[in-house]
Amino acid sequence: MQIIEREKLNQEIEDLKSQYGSSRAALIEILQNLQAKYGFLSGLVMQETAHALDIHPAEVEGVASFYSFFRTEEKQGKYVIRLCQTISCDMAGKDRVAQQLENELGIEFGETTKDGMFTLEYTNCLGMCDQGPALMINDRLFAKVTPEKVPQIIADCKRDFVKTDFPQIVPSVVQKKGPITENEAAVGEGLKAALAKSRVDLIAVIRESNMRGRGGAGFPTAVKWQLAGAAKSDEKYVVCNADEGEPGTFKDRYLLYEQTGLLVDGMTIAAYAIGARKGYIYLRGEYLYLKQYLEDFLKKRNNEGLLGSNILGKDGFSFDIELRMGIGAYVCGEETGLIESLEGKRGEPRNRPPFPVDTGFGGKPTIVNNVETFVAAALICAKGANWFNQNGTQNSSGTKLFSVSGDCEKPGIYEMPFGISIAQLLKEVGGEDAKAVQVGGASGWCIPRKDFERKIAFEDVSTGGSIMVFGPDRDMLQVAKNFMEFFVEESCGQCTPCREGNVQLLEGLEMLEEGCCSMSYLNELLKLGETMQIASKCGLGQASPNAFITIIENFKDEILGRVPTTV
Amino acid sequence: MKTITLTIDEKTVEATEGEMLLWVALDNDIYIPNLCALKARPLPDANCRLCWVDIEGRSAPVTACNEPVYNGMVVKTGTERVVRLQQTALELILSTHPVDCGRCGKNKRCELQKIARHLRTKLKQKRLRDISKRLPIDSSHSLFSYDPNKCVLCGRCIWVCKEEQKVGTLHFAYRGFAMVVTAFGGAPLGEADCTMCGRCVEVCPVGSLIFKNAEK
Ligand SMILES: Cc1cc2nc3c(=O)[nH]c(=O)nc-3n(C[C@H](O)[C@H](O)[C@H](O)COP(=O)(O)O)c2cc1C
Ligand code: SF4
Ligand code: FES
Numbered sequence: 001m002q003i004i005e006r007e008k009l010n011q012e013i014e015d016l017k018s019q020y021g022s023s024r025a026a027l028i029e030i031l032q033n034l035q036a037k038y039g040f041l042s043g044l045v046m047q048e049t050a051h052a053l054d055i056h057p058a059e060v061e062g063v064a065s066f067y068s069f070f071r072t073e074e075k076q077g078k079y080v081i082r083l084c085q086t087i088s089c090d091m092a093g094k095d096r097v098a099q100q101l102e103n104e105l106g107i108e109f110g111e112t113t114k115d116g117m118f119t120l121e122y123t124n125c126l127g128m129c130d131q132g133p134a135l136m137i138n139d140r141l142f143a144k145v146t147p148e149k150v151p152q153i154i155a156d157c158k159r160d161f162v163k164t165d166f167p168q169i170v171p172s173v174v175q176k177k178g179p180i181t182e183n184e185a186a187v188g189e190g191l192k193a194a195l196a197k198s199r200v201d202l203i204a205v206i207r208e209s210n211m212r213g214r215g216g217a218g219f220p221t222a223v224k225w226q227l228a229g230a231a232k233s234d235e236k237y238v239v240c241n242a243d244e245g246e247p248g249t250f251k252d253r254y255l256l257y258e259q260t261g262l263l264v265d266g267m268t269i270a271a272y273a274i275g276a277r278k279g280y281i282y283l284r285g286e287y288l289y290l291k292q293y294l295e296d297f298l299k300k301r302n303n304e305g306l307l308g309s310n311i312l313g314k315d316g317f318s319f320d321i322e323l324r325m326g327i328g329a330y331v332c333g334e335e336t337g338l339i340e341s342l343e344g345k346r347g348e349p350r351n352r353p354p355f356p357v358d359t360g361f362g363g364k365p366t367i368v369n370n371v372e373t374f375v376a377a378a379l380i381c382a383k384g385a386n387w388f389n390q391n392g393t394q395n396s397s398g399t400k401l402f403s404v405s406g407d408c409e410k411p412g413i414y415e416m417p418f419g420i421s422i423a424q425l426l427k428e429v430g431g432e433d434a435k436a437v438q439v440g441g442a443s444g445w446c447i448p449r450k451d452f453e454r455k456i457a458f459e460d461v462s463t464g465g466s467i468m469v470f471g472p473d474r475d476m477l478q479v480a481k482n483f484m485e486f487f488v489e490e491s492c493g494q495c496t497p498c499r500e501g502n503v504q505l506l507e508g509l510e511m512l513e514e515g516c517c518s519m520s521y522l523n524e525l526l527k528l529g530e531t532m533q534i535a536s537k538c539g540l541g542q543a544s545p546n547a548f549i550t551i552i553e554n555f556k557d558e559i560l561g562r563v564p565t566t567v
Numbered sequence: 568m569k570t571i572t573l574t575i576d577e578k579t580v581e582a583t584e585g586e587m588l589l590w591v592a593l594d595n596d597i598y599i600p601n602l603c604a605l606k607a608r609p610l611p612d613a614n615c616r617l618c619w620v621d622i623e624g625r626s627a628p629v630t631a632c633n634e635p636v637y638n639g640m641v642v643k644t645g646t647e648r649v650v651r652l653q654q655t656a657l658e659l660i661l662s663t664h665p666v667d668c669g670r671c672g673k674n675k676r677c678e679l680q681k682i683a684r685h686l687r688t689k690l691k692q693k694r695l696r697d698i699s700k701r702l703p704i705d706s707s708h709s710l711f712s713y714d715p716n717k718c719v720l721c722g723r724c725i726w727v728c729k730e731e732q733k734v735g736t737l738h739f740a741y742r743g744f745a746m747v748v749t750a751f752g753g754a755p756l757g758e759a760d761c762t763m764c765g766r767c768v769e770v771c772p773v774g775s776l777i778f779k780n781a782e783k
Contacts, residue, residue: 493742496617534628
């Protein structure tokens, strides 16, 4: 019996190898398929996969235990319910949904029902912050879940969703359109214009637009492309960072689904600019429901001659795009962590230098850009650099997609020029009574009311898009705690300051909650935070203390001297 | 290979261009705190974040283990900000590390003791809270024992087992604060496939992997 099972398993692994390749880079794809089939990655599954790929089983386990969507210990239920625990969903009432889920299923979070039907888990930001509380069940997404809806959702699961009132893909809410979001009709235009230019001229247009990366760090896109273009190698890669893991960000989700043509145009333009023949879209596991759609879309583009060989009849220009799924790790949004993950490894960020533009995927020159960056690049090629940089500020040109969630009347996606003040934005979204706004997600800064005249731009308060509004009654200590819990869970753990430091900061917040933290200890923690900002290896640990520091500094009065609540 | 000269703390030293600064300093009897570096390793992880130095012309301190030397480089190992970064890293490690030196087999040979002495700071640190994990000690192996609580996650044992010995028994499992050095399936090391080379124990900078005959 056991031997037969092993043979069957080995056959499956061989089949997966012929589909995904037999290199190390195929490991994560293979594990995803095996987990879907067997419900978890047993010791046997990991061992046989290791043998098939000629690596040590320990390596496979190292990878499998790194990602939160992989399970190595016990079988998951047929339906895995993942409820978002991040701040916006938390503020929208996720606790009551959680309670009702437990009531209906008779299990607690982290458990599986006896009949093997349901597993209940928490997960971090699902990118539905404006329509929370949100949860995902396998490859389905549910928004605005109320306790009352819970029984219906579970009943629909039991009927395998043969008939359900819940949509498979929840539409994005775009509150304010602008030049980027209004131009879906321009698909193909930018690509045509770009391919008519020389590489040098093409990069010159991007340079003239002054565009800086839309993913958060704001690196000038033209410089990145220029460097990768100049790198000497006949193998180069274009990677689209569709990991969108920063809490409170949900604008890439919209672009991926509704501006797919422009995204693929942008990636193809980048490939032409740097001389790449292969591209990847690294899509976060939380967006699994977009997988089929995107794969079909890429196939369609191939059939139309817009991907593949001699694109648009341009001799010798070939480019293909492959979709790769993430499996629950925020750190894989960091570009070198992402590349490690694409290579089938633990998503541990690398030291820089060397930078991906010269030593990236497989050691080859690679550019990693955000979804919005590619979309904007395609439009810049179609409409010209001035069309883009007439908006925004000198240092932050163009309009930006903001994802607004939290305590405001009209949460959703807003396209607005860089350089607007927080006060202006709040007026637009109906959040004028806010006492604080978190700009840039959990990694960003908490801006108190007195500073609402500050501008959203790289040169002032920068953001990859996340804007979270906190109303007058919000407990800022709970907000800080939610962010720190996020970082403790998402730290990759390889470097000391981030691995231990985030736990110390979280402990400090718990002490504050219990009302037993002295001012002098709090000052030690603030100093620790400042050291982490300098000493951490990657942007995660460098940015994780930002919210802690800015919340404590601005809300000391609210946070100190708490009387412990007895539970 | 080009020979170059650089200055470290006012001392002029010679080195081969491109060598990593940490080893150049150590070879010249200038101590820089370090835990995760291994000279044989071509691509250092630079994970422990202890080997900070200041280099003239650089706005922020850098880690010496992955910083190649060049002609005319001017290095300072003990600036205020460097010491502060090192002290914090040490304190963070010690906040999870049981300090019981008197009963530890690595007493007097432990890298943490050396770093603390260098920084003129105490091992029993009080600034941060104790967040140690209290995991069970694994004494199943005939040659050595493994105390995961004392592990500083430097990754040296994993590297020698995999890259130098080509065995690959040890690996990192899980992530973040839960990350741990372990054999496949968390098996006791006595039951894991092991060639008894003892290299992992030799490179452990602290008292986590300890030869049994050296224990008190
Ligand atoms: C912890 C961490 C998470 C990140 N997550 C994302 C992400 O989800 N999406 C993204 O585009 N960039 C993310 N980034 C930034 C990327 O490292 C990288 O700078 C970006 O993808 C570059 O693209 P751009 O220049 O087009 O912005 C993250 C960075 C860090 C440090
Ligand atoms: S800063 Fe955090 S996430 Fe980044 S390498 Fe260090 S431990 Fe990993
Ligand atoms: S020795 Fe340089 S970071 Fe560890």
